[in-house]
Amino acid sequence: MARYELVKRSVALITLTNPPVNALSSAVRHGIAKTMERALSDPKVTAVVICGENGRFCGGADIREFAGPLRGPPLVPLLDSIEAGEKPVVAAIEGVALGGGLELALFCHYRIAHFKARLGLPEVTLGILPAAGGTQRLPRLIGIPAALELITTGRHVSAQEALKLGIVDQVTEQNACEVAVEFALRAVAKPLSSRRLSSLTTPCPPNLDALLEAVTMQIQKKARGVMAPLACVQAVRAAATMPYSQGIKRESELMATLFNSGQARALQYCFFAERTAGKWTLPSGAQWNDIKPREIRSAAVIGLGTMGRGIAVSLARVGIPVIAVESDKKLLETGRQMVIGMLERDAKRRGVSASHNLLKFTLGLQDLKDVDLVIEAVFEDMALKKSVFRELSKVCRPATLFCTNTSGLDVDALAGVTDRPQLVIGMHFFSPAHVMKLLEVVCGPRSSSEIVATAMSLGKRMGKVSVAVGNCPGFVGNRMLKPYSDQATFLLEEGATPEQIDKALEDFGFAMGVFRMSDLAGLDVGWRVRKESGLTGPDVDPKNPPRRRQGRKYCPIPDMVCEQGRFGQKTGRGWYMYDKPGGTKAKPDPLIQNLIEMYRNRYGIQPRNITDQEIIERCLFALANEGFRILEDGIAARPEDIDVIYLFGYGFPRHRGGPMFYASMVGLQRVLERLEHYHQAHPDVPHLEPSPLLKKLVACGSPPVQKWREHIKTMHSHL
Numbered sequence: 001m002a003r004y005e006l007v008k009r010s011v012a013l014i015t016l017t018n019p020p021v022n023a024l025s026s027a028v029r030h031g032i033a034k035t036m037e038r039a040l041s042d043p044k045v046t047a048v049v050i051c052g053e054n055g056r057f058c059g060g061a062d063i064r065e066f067a068g069p070l071r072g073p074p075l076v077p078l079l080d081s082i083e084a085g086e087k088p089v090v091a092a093i094e095g096v097a098l099g100g101g102l103e104l105a106l107f108c109h110y111r112i113a114h115f116k117a118r119l120g121l122p123e124v125t126l127g128i129l130p131a132a133g134g135t136q137r138l139p140r141l142i143g144i145p146a147a148l149e150l151i152t153t154g155r156h157v158s159a160q161e162a163l164k165l166g167i168v169d170q171v172t173e174q175n176a177c178e179v180a181v182e183f184a185l186r187a188v189a190k191p192l193s194s195r196r197l198s199s200l201t202t203p204c205p206p207n208l209d210a211l212l213e214a215v216t217m218q219i220q221k222k223a224r225g226v227m228a229p230l231a232c233v234q235a236v237r238a239a240a241t242m243p244y245s246q247g248i249k250r251e252s253e254l255m256a257t258l259f260n261s262g263q264a265r266a267l268q269y270c271f272f273a274e275r276t277a278g279k280w281t282l283p284s285g286a287q288w289n290d291i292k293p294r295e296i297r298s299a300a301v302i303g304l305g306t307m308g309r310g311i312a313v314s315l316a317r318v319g320i321p322v323i324a325v326e327s328d329k330k331l332l333e334t335g336r337q338m339v340i341g342m343l344e345r346d347a348k349r350r351g352v353s354a355s356h357n358l359l360k361f362t363l364g365l366q367d368l369k370d371v372d373l374v375i376e377a378v379f380e381d382m383a384l385k386k387s388v389f390r391e392l393s394k395v396c397r398p399a400t401l402f403c404t405n406t407s408g409l410d411v412d413a414l415a416g417v418t419d420r421p422q423l424v425i426g427m428h429f430f431s432p433a434h435v436m437k438l439l440e441v442v443c444g445p446r447s448s449s450e451i452v453a454t455a456m457s458l459g460k461r462m463g464k465v466s467v468a469v470g471n472c473p474g475f476v477g478n479r480m481l482k483p484y485s486d487q488a489t490f491l492l493e494e495g496a497t498p499e500q501i502d503k504a505l506e507d508f509g510f511a512m513g514v515f516r517m518s519d520l521a522g523l524d525v526g527w528r529v530r531k532e533s534g535l536t537g538p539d540v541d542p543k544n545p546p547r548r549r550q551g552r553k554y555c556p557i558p559d560m561v562c563e564q565g566r567f568g569q570k571t572g573r574g575w576y577m578y579d580k581p582g583g584t585k586a587k588p589d590p591l592i593q594n595l596i597e598m599y600r601n602r603y604g605i606q607p608r609n610i611t612d613q614e615i616i617e618r619c620l621f622a623l624a625n626e627g628f629r630i631l632e633d634g635i636a637a638r639p640e641d642i643d644v645i646y647l648f649g650y651g652f653p654r655h656r657g658g659p660m661f662y663a664s665m666v667g668l669q670r671v672l673e674r675l676e677h678y679h680q681a682h683p684d685v686p687h688l689e690p691s692p693l694l695k696k697l698v699a700c701g702s703p704p705v706q707k708w709r710e711h712i713k714t715m716h717s718h719l
């Protein structure tokens with residue numbers, strides 16, 4: 001797992017060989033120990049270069065090994081021998097030096113980076129810290145403020161930034177390995193003492209305590225309840241205040257508190273779940289690695305509302321020419337200005353030039369006759385969308401792929417009005433589409449494997465995390481949202497306030513509670529959907545009991561809020577009040593409290609004390625329960641897919657792993673018992689009735705999330 005060669009007669013070249021990222025598995029650590037020993041003891045060898053196979057230095061510790069008992073040589077003592085040796089050791093960094101990979105490089109006396117390399121200590125994103133000396137060595141090399149920022153955020157830096165910070169000694173556009181060998185030969189006679197980071201004193205800013213305090217507060221505000229960044233601050237403090245030998249002990253004590261924590265397990269699960277989600281399979285057996293996606297050389301976006309604009313920007317910024325279509329001149333001009341502005345701001349932020357020339361704006365669908373792919377993003381109205389697709393069938397060439405950005409309508413019904421149902425698919429972007437990373441790729445029963453492959457690959461090209469899902473109302477994300485938000489409104493009826501519910505969810509880790517989030521998204525959207533589905537409005541039969549619809553419990557409070565013209569942030573009033581329309585600072589509104597109280601009085605509801613535990617259990621277990629139903633319906637192929645959707649589309653806290661992983665961490669038996677308890681108390685709420693799959697998994701001994709699929713296999717799949 002580490003290859004040894006002698007080059008230029010006196011340089012030992014050690015190559016890490018563990019594809020795809022040369023992670024420091026137990027075998028690689030053995031390989032490094034053996035080859036280093038050989039290099040240091042061979043009198044012919046005067047210097048050593050360490051590099052990685054296939055243009056990748058090292059992606060860090062092997063994360064898969066964290067799940068089992070740790071075997072093989074521990075990293076720090078192994079790396080100590082590199083630094084302590086009398087022969088100069090140079091790291092030749094190509095591709096990536098991340099986590100343990102960068103830490104390995106920091107034990108080397110010199111570092112040469114290829115100009116395209118990326119470096120960083122992303123351990124914090126996995127719920128741990130750089131425990132191979134990273135928290136003690138990086139501050140000694142680049143100072144406390146810069147090291148603190150890199151270690152607590154896990155941010156990757158480019159080779160150029162690494163050079164500026166002083167992490168690397170040289171950046172090259174040539175083969176980094178060859179440059180490192182020459183560099184090593186020149187370093188042979190030079191003293192090494194100043195190159196041993198463990199012997200350096202950490203350069204300390206005068207305001208150390210204030211700096212650490214400010215960073216701690218920032219973390220507590222941004223990443224509420226997340227342990228690893230706070231442990232990173234403590235470790236960096238040790239680098240500033242303790243000698244290296246004690247600092248390294250402190251680093252490993254802090255690592256021990258994190259290593260087996262639920263947060264570390266959740267975050268590492270998220271890392272792999274994200275990668276698993278790209279590996280789709282269809283019921284036909286077609287899958288991600290055997291279908292070639294079509295190349296998309298041009299695209300069109302129909303509708304320049306909020307979604308259409310974001311989609312147009314997402315396409316243009318990855319170099320795809322876009323024709324944007326609107327239905328009238330005024331809308332087209334507004335859309336044009338907005339898209340150009342967004343593209344310019346985006347380009348400025350990324351330090352590149354804006355690709356205006358890739359955009360064309362038009363009023364006529366006939367201009368789309370030659371494009372490779374069309375994304376429809378008109379108003380969420382089935383009749384309107386159908387008419388667009390009928391028109392498109394007439395004007396586009398037969399091979400053009402049709403995508404709809406519907407957030408929940410029947411993709412197959414849309415496919416049915418076209419002349420090419422096999423080339424129709426849902427691409428459900430999340431708002432704002434140029435910012436949000438999630439893309440639900442909605443496969444209809446007639447969508448061909450080629451269009452699935454193309455939509456997934458286009459999503460990846462646009463920098464999205466794409467998840468293939470089946471076609472049902474609301475798909476995965478929005479379908480699950482209903483039981484979650486229903487529970488929140490039922491809790492309002494029963495005695496809670498929007499502030500209390502939001503606080504409980506935010507303390508759990510959501511960036512925003514359900515009511516603040518609805519205010520941001522706009523309350524009128526859901527109101528319109530409820531009116532269209534006959535849940536509220538003039539179509540409701542007057543004989544219908546007031547708090548029941550379609551045979552189940554219904555809470556009309558959200559409709560009452562909308563009836564007052566309170567649509568959320570955009571109107572300056574919603575579940576909260578804001579200082580102005582478009583304002584973002586939410587304040588509790590006594591009018592909402594009155595409205596809820598009046599409602600309770602009208603229906604004789606005695607408010608009761610509701611605990612945060614009940615809020616979390618009812619909202620989140622109802623959410624996961626719908627996830628189990630989605631799995632048994634074959635709308636999502638794996639629990640990982642559902643979790644990825646919730647992490648990237650709905651702000652589910654990453655350190656909890658996603659709703660399905662969270663359920664498994666709580667214990668499926670406990671989730672089942674609590675759902676049974678709540679369903680008994682609310683028999684008219686079907687979402688609280690435990691799903692058959694949950695019961696089945698509990699009966700099978702609650703296997704880990706990764707094994708659930710084995711218990712779903714026989715069920716019908718829409719994917």
Ligand SMILES: CCCCCCCCCCCCC/C=C/C(=O)SCCNC(=O)CCNC(=O)[C@H](O)C(C)(C)COP(=O)(O)OP(=O)(O)OC[C@H]1O[C@@H](n2cnc3c(N)ncnc32)[C@H](O)[C@@H]1OP(=O)(O)O
Nearest residue numbers: 023059060061062063064098099100122131132256259275
């Ligand atoms: C009480 C006991 C206490 C004990 C304490 C014990 C301590 C013991 C451990 C000591 C550890 C010291 C500290 C060091 C920690 C670490 O190094 S943690 C790892 C840090 N590294 C990372 O976070 C990098 C993760 N990887 C990436 O960001 C990307 O993969 C990449 C390297 C940038 C490459 O990206 P890309 O080209 O897009 O490819 P991917 O699809 O992401 O990956 C390809 C496949 O490789 C797998 N993979 C990637 N990195 C790792 C890894 N570090 N370990 C294992 N596997 C990895 C990835 O899953 C992909 O696999 P497949 O999906 O199967 O294709």
